[in-house]
Amino acid sequence: MSGSGMRPALGCVGAPRLLAGLDTSERLDRTGHLSVHGALPRYPSEGLVELAEGIALGGRGGAGFPFARKLRAVTRSARAQDGRTAVVVNGTEGEPSCLKDAALLLYVPHLVLDGALVAASALGAEDVVVGVTRPDVERSLAEAVAERGPAGRRVRVVRLPERFVTGEGSALVNGLDGGPALPSGHRTRTSERGLGGLPTLLSNAETYAQLAVAARLGASVFGTAGLPDEPGTTLLTVAGTTVVEVPLGTSLAYVLDLCGTVPGQGVLVGGFHGRWLDPGAAREALISRKSLAAYDAVLGAGAVLPLPEDTCPAGEVARVTRWMARESAGQCGPCVRGLPSLADAVERLVAGGGGAALDAVQARMRGVRGRGACSHPDGTSSFVASALAVFPDEFRDHALGSGCGRRVLGALPLPADESPERLVVDWTLCKGHGLCVDLLPDVVRLDEDGYPARGVMPVPGPLRPKALRAVRRCPALALRIQE
Structure with a gap:
């Protein structure tokens, strides 16, 4: 089932912060939000940088880039120009296995708006724009903006096409500026030239929500949860259905058990641009950047996808690879030709293409790596490479014709094909x-x-x-x- 349009179930390990108040309310309106979290303090630019550094806040949308460095980069660029800046919230979440930002924007939208507005105030930004793709998220944000009265006039919500690449930084900015929501292919940082050509602070919904929590708690209290070098909590989407808030450093196996599942044949961490963990690694790993790095994995957008014992790993990987090829931006050879060719090669391997099919998959991966206009070709080839490393026997057996005898159950969530054509x-x-x-x-x-x-x-x-x-x-x- 696709994450698109799904209203996620919620859970938490320990006391919730981002999801506080949702044990008694389905959605926190402005009044409920203030009763749970209190008033939002103001921060000068350097004070907000110090806060972000003090809590080691990294982006929660994929790369984990330090938020304080983004703030400083926008400030430097603004000083070198006319001083104007913009703030953009990425709420698009085109990853089918991720629902955490949708959960925030549906249930606690004011927390995300608080984070964006405290950053805008510190930077002196006039524009705060939230990019979304889901109609229900757009409605929730429109209600939240209206609930803020005149203060909400600074916030603009823009709905963009629901595609995997829409959330890429340059694609998001292009779409918000009225152009196609496609990657630009240029390496210009949004902190230098983003929305409307202005230096732009761009981060995802959870990052701003974390900033809003920290702005109220301060760095010292914020650090009472999580790890000394990775303080606070984070949101995970488990099995494409449940959003769980956990302190950083929590056992991955414990989170899976809380959600009523087990590592199974392996766990995909970080979504479809992420990495596979074998069952042993999944039982040992912690939800932390340092722990996952030991397995060459990253938390990325927070997707955690256990693979059940009764589905075919090779078939699941082939299915996702084909979908990823269809999500191409259509702007460069590695996407337009390379990813469909990679999907073809994986499907031939699964269908019993022999040793030549295994070699063809490796060749197709080499053909797209490092050559795309955005990270989509690299991310897709890494997903396949990680699967080959964790499920080598499965892919070899399929290539040689014996296979595993299991059906493909669709355990890795993909959007339903809404086109009847x-x-x-x-x-x-x-x-x-x-x-x-x-x-x-x-x-x-x-x-x-x-x-x-x-x-x-x-x-x-x-x-x-x-x-x-x-x-x-x-x-x-x-x-x-x-x-």
Whole structure:
């Protein structure tokens, strides 16, 4: 099941901070929020930097970049220009296995707005913009902004297309500025040139919520939870359904047990750009950057996905790789050609393609690494490489034809295909020209004879224009779109 549109279940280990008050209320409105958390103090720019440093606040959306360094970089860039800045909250969460930011924005939106506004006040920013993709999140934020009265006029909420790459920094800024929500391919930092060309403080919803909690508690009290070098709590999305707040340093195995599950065959940590842990590592690892780094893993966006014993690991990986290929930004060769080719190679391996199929997967991964306009090709190839390392016997058995005998249960959550449309091949007309695969490489695949491998193929909504073009340009008029 997709995380899109799902209202997450909630849980916590110890006393909640971000999720405080939700034991008695389904959603904290402005009055409820103030009764739980109290008034928000103001901080000067350097004071907010000191607070962020004192709690070792890192971004909670993926890379974990130190928040204090972002604040300083925006301040430096603003001084070198005309002094104006902007603050952007990334609430898009295009990762299907992540619901933590959606949980915050649905249930405690004022906590996120507080963090953004305290940062805006410190930086002297006029614009505070929140990027979202879910309609229910957009409604929740609109209510929260209205509840703030005149103070809410500083905040603008923008709904963007729901795609994996929408949350990439430059894609988010492009979309908020009215352009396509696609990565720019340039290495310009948003702290130098972001929203409207201004130096921009950009971070995800949980980061701002953590800042709002710390602004009230102070660094010393904030550090009473978590680890000495990684203080505080964090939010995890477990199995794509449950959002849990845990102190940093909590045992991963304990979190899984709390959610009624076990490591199974392994645990994917960090989402679809993350890393697999084998069962032994999953039982030993702690929820901390330092602990996970020992297994070459990162917490990333906080997704924790245990793989049950009764599903096929190789098939699950193939399914996700194909979806990731379809989520391409469509702007560079490694995405447009490389990721569909990688998905093809993984599927051939799973179908019993032999040793050559294993070699082909390795070759396709090498072909996309370090060459993309954004991190999507690298992240996808790393996901596959990690799976090959943790499930080597599974992939070898599939490649050699014996397989594992298990079905693919869809344990790794993906969005449901909401498009009822299919691309249909009329075999009485098809001449095998192959133009369709040139136009739709992530929908159409050819068999050994150069004809489409399937006669009916689902068309994801974003690819409908290309599918129509393929229908119009087929020399044999052998294609049609059917609902």
